[in-house]
Amino acid sequence: MDINAQLRSEIQKALQYLFGTSTDDIQLQPTRPEFEGSHTLVCFPLTRISKKSPEQTAQLIGEYLISHTSQVKSYQTIKGFLNLTLSDNFWVGVLNEIHAKPGYGTFPSNGKEIMVEYSSPNTNKPLHLGHLRNNFLGWSVSEILKANGYRVHRVQIINxxxxxxxxxxxxxxxxxxxxxxxxxxxxxxxxxxxxxxxxxxxxxxxxxxxxxxxxxxxxxxxxxxxxxxxxxxxxxxxxxxxxxxxxxxxxxxxxxxxxxxxxxxxxVEFDKLYYESDTYLLGREEVLKGLERGVFFKKEDGSVWVDLTAEGLDQKVLLRSDGTSVYITQDIGTAILRFRDFPNIEGQIYTVGNEQEYHFKVLFLILDKLGYAWARKCYHLSYGMVDLPTGKMKSREGTVVDADDLMEDMVRDAETLTRELGKIEGLSDDEAKELFEMIGLGALKFFLLKVDPKKRMLFDPQESIQLQGFTGPFIQYTHARIRALLRKAKQEGVMSQSASIENPAQLEPAERQVVIVLSRYEEKVREAATVYSPAILANYAFELAREYNQFYQTVPVLTEPDRSRLQFRLALSAATARVIRHAMSLLGIGVPERM
RNA sequence: GGCUCCGUAGCUCAAUGGAUAGAGCAACUGCCUUCUAAGCAGUAGGUUGAAGGUUCGACCCCUUCCGGAGUCACCA
Structure with a gap:
């Protein structure tokens, strides 16, 4: 199933056969759309092994792959790039596998547990736009980790x-x-x-x-x-x-x-809530214990400090001279309490703005100094601030975008547009309301998640209510259209009973493209987890929807007379709808049956 | 001032050290008597902040400079 791994191993065999030695450094990348093929081997680095020019190296490997493997049908070399075209037969097989695998995109348990913290508001004012990015990110990263086999505990610390x-x-x-x-x-x-x-x-x-x-x-x-x-x-x-x-x-x-x-x-939901009022005293105790053990030191005025100059930072106060806790004190307590509550978690992920990067560096170093091995598995999922076209949000200047207001606005705009387009006929009031909610929230979540979390981003209200182009509703729409198509196919009785797809003689380019994109989904789910970035999946879902729309526009499905082609297209559509639904669910976004 | 991050099309964002730097929006041109036009196809738009360097190859790595943000509290 893992096409990259398959090709890699075949290429290694080729290197061994052709040049008598091999390497792990096989640079495979998706072929650019303007060229023929789906996988490209970058051959420049291999010249060390081959002792030949990049072009010759590519050529030799290409010839080997054609004659020694079943999946590679043809190749093309351009400069040092070896573009591989896999057989349609192979791609049909790929779609077959995806089609037959209900859990495509979800990996089996890896036996590991992890904790994700997000939201963590102060209790003196309502949530705002910044909290939305935080919550959507935290939720999505949790879903992504779950799909990668982790058992996830969602928590927050309430200040x-x-x-x-x-x-x-x-x-x-x-x-x-x-x-x-x-x-x-x-x-x-x-x-x-x-x-x-x-x-x-x-x-x-x-x-x-x-x-x-x-x-x-x-x-x-x-x-x-x-x-x-x-x-x-x-x-x-x-x-x-x-x-x-x-x-x-x-x-x-x-x-x-x-x-x-x-x-x-x-x-969003949480599995357990932690309250600062419950943990700050524990933090204080831990600091005092650390003081006894000489991890920390006391100044003349009675304040307790940690010396991090050896780590390239400075000295940080942990307890005030009057003995009371500071901000970081309770974080120490909270972290320790959580590992007591969940002894099996291997680490914690803190979804907190990048203004606190220094704080978390210090926190993790302190926990490490206190002897907690898990400190090294703690990760600050640091995200950039959300700016407005007018500049930075400032609560004192009243420029904060309230979370409740924003969600309400988005849903209302979704409703207005949906009614304008006349898309609610046949829906009950409840169903329509549910749809507006799904579209409005989908637009908002997608807008906030499509940007790399690490980067600061601009929130333009005008642009966020956009429902066309690189947006959540565009993808939701694609899904709804596929579902409508499949409903109709069922109604007309053209849906095949057999589980596996018949092999059409040859694929249309648009069909092949969709399968190629579908085949990359699982590596995207992996990648999103390793870099903690829902943006990877947002970009992927968009690419898939775009590719499918192209197919939808150029290739007829229900009117196709050839039985095997028709079945293939239906299977392709069904698989696309499922992957879209799955990817969007990892973003915390629902997809409708019609819109 | 020290440290960290960011500068990519008019705007918002992409691009594991690899090909002619890509999308969306905005602008302009086409496509609804065929499965939902919230769609599709096309045109135009770039000295990747600047200058050096490393490399077969740099938006990406290194140095310097310019511009912006964050941080360096006995605040949280």
């Missing part, structure tokens, strides 16, 4: 404590008049976010007033009454003051309810 939530609490206490999600009809996370914004407004106002009275900016920021209230709340929270704790629990519960609704619509 539920700290000054940020106390700010929302303080503003609510002062100005909320007991407002609740029920009384206001507002989603809980948005309600709490409203008071976070309110805090900032008040804080700024108080700073202005205090500075007018002659205080410095820094003093004013600290002495502002609302800031002092928030800081006091944080102190009382750490002292387990019941009044504060119950306010904190109440407001966080509002947020969780809101988050859950957002996650539901996004289509």
């Amino acid at each position: 539920d404590r700290g000054i940020h939530i106390c700010k929302s609490m303080a503003a609510w206490k002062l100005y909320g008049n007991g407002e609740t999600p029920e009384s206001s009809g507002m989603k809980g996370d948005h309600l709490v976010g409203k008071y976070y914004v309110e805090f900032d407004r008040q804080h700024k106002k108080e700073i202005r007033d205090l500075m007018m009275q002659g205080l410095s900016q820094e003093e004013a920021e600290r002495q502002s009454p609302i800031m002092q209230l928030a800081v006091d709340m944080l102190r009382r929270w750490e002292a387990k003051d019941e009044e504060i704790l119950s306010l904190w629990r109440m407001m966080n519960s509002w947020v969780y309810e809101g988050f859950n609704a957002t996650y539901r619509r996004m289509g």
Whole structure:
């Protein structure tokens, strides 16, 4: 089945036969579309072995492959490139295998477990566009790893404590008049976010007033009454003051309810949630243990540090002089707790923005220093920020794109266009609604996933609602069209009963191209996992859909009189629909039966 | 300032050190009396930020420079 591996081994045999020695460095690549063939052997590096020119080397190998293998039908050499054309017979066999393999694209269990963290929001405001990229990425990478045979645990760390939530609490206490999600009809996370914004407004106002009275900016920021209230709340929270704790629990519960609704619509789930309030103390203990063992050191003021100068970094504080935790302290605790909870995982993948690259470098080094072997298997899945045409998203400047609003907009646009195109006849209201949701979310997810995660990307709302070209809906549409075709074939009774495909005498170029693209799917699933990039599959799904559309446009299916050709085309269509569905599901995107 | 990442068509993005650097959008031209035109075919668009170097071969590796972003908190 693995065509590359087959060819590689045949080529190695050829080298052995022709030149008396071989190499593992066989450079096989897809043939460029402007040339004949499907696989290209780059022969320049082989001249060391052959002691001949690249052209001659290519020629000799080509001749050998034709006479010694069943699959290579002809070859063409251009400069040092050996382009191999495989027989149509072989390609029919390939399609047969794909067709007969329901799990094409899913690999058997490799016995390994892995943990993927994503989302991990603060609890003081609703999710935004950046969280969407994060969540879609985390979900998709999890699906990709599962398809590659891993058992995956999806988790997040919820940053539920700290000054940020106390700010929302303080503003609510002062100005909320007991407002609740029920009384206001507002989603809980948005309600709490409203008071976070309110805090900032008040804080700024108080700073202005205090500075007018002659205080410095820094003093004013600290002495502002609302800031002092928030800081006091944080102190009382750490002292387990019941009044504060119950306010904190109440407001966080509002947020969780809101988050859950957002996650539901996004289509993401988690196997286990970790809360910072549960792990920061463990982190503190671990740091203290490390201090005893001499892994860390204490400064005169009582603060605890790690020295990473030997690793090319600097010194990092782990506990403040008053003994309290900093950000990284709880991450240490969380990591250790997770490996206790899931002793069989071989590592963790942290889906976190690239602004925290330094942080994770430090974290993994610390865990390593503490003697945890798994630290070396931890990976920061670092992704680039999402920018707007107006520049960077800034919550304080109100330029943040809200996740709920955006999803709503996308679905509404999908609905408008679908109605305009008159594509909802025959659908019930529920079915239509489901379709709009699938298209809107599909467009959004695809837009965010088609770019290499590592790269920062621009989110242009105008472009994201596009449903043509390199988009999710284009691929969904291709799938729907195939399904319609297959329904009709069944209805007309032209669908073959036999499981295997008959061999048409010769393939149309468009048919052959589709099979070639289909045959590359599993290596793409592998590659996506090794580089943690859903973009690989997004690009692949697009390429497949495009290739199929070309076939669909140029080759008739249902009206084809030749029985074996008809069956081949139906099988080709069915396999394409299945691979599209599979690839899209790895992106977290559904595909419709009609649209 | 130190470190890291990024500069590819007007815009958004592709391209394991390999062929004439490819798609989508936008622009322009065609194709619905045949399986869904959210489609297909075509035209135009490039000194891959600049200059050197390594290599049979460089968007990719190395050096310098220019431009942009991130980071270097007893913030998270």
